[in-house]
Amino acid sequence: MKKRVVARISGSVQGVGFRDIVADYAYQDGITGTVENIDEGDVRIIAEGEEEALKRFITRIGDTRDRYVHVHEIAATWGAATGESPYFRIIHGDLASESFERMGIGITILKNISGKQDQMIGKQDQMIGKQDQMIELQKTMLDSGNRTRAEIQGFREDFRTMMNREFSTMKEELQEIKAALRKAGIMG
CATH class of the missing domain: 3.30.70.100 (Alpha-Beta Plaits)
Incomplete structure (x- = not known):
């Protein structure tokens, strides 16, 4: 009804x-x-x-x-x-008062939008700060990785040099052993 x-x-x-x-x-x-x-x-x-x-x-x-x-x-x-x-x-109501009322509403809304934008900018600044921290951490990790790689390369060079010396020494000693065995008539 x-x-x-x-x-x-x-x-x-x-x-x-x-x-x-x-x-x-x-x-x-x-x-x-x-x-x-x-x-x-x-x-x-x-x-x-x-x-x-x-x-x-x-x-x-x-x-x-x-x-x-x-x-x-x-x-x-x-x-x-x-x-x-x-x-x-x-x-x-009359056009003038209605227009002023709508402008007042618009101003209030614009102020709120401006406040929200300020909040968003603040949050973006925080995010940029955190991104900067991450970039610094990545740089530190990259530097650490580069130092580790350089250490490994240095170790490989040192190891190669040491092994070459050892092999040269063993080769010389083996030739001396062969020469001694030939001299003793054990080896032909």
């Missing part, structure tokens, strides 16, 4: 894009009606739709979690639907 609810929303609900959020909820829930800023910083919603959809709509409005929007109170009056609005729309 179609119902009508007239709700006054108090809190931080003007100049923060709240009416757009409400219009989006109305579209999602199949609600018709209006939303407008009223005196004392409140917002008035006149909404019609199926009772369950309206209850869900009002609950979603109360549960809105946004960086700028803070709903403190919803005063709702329920009644029978009148069918006066075929769709949901935002009632805007």
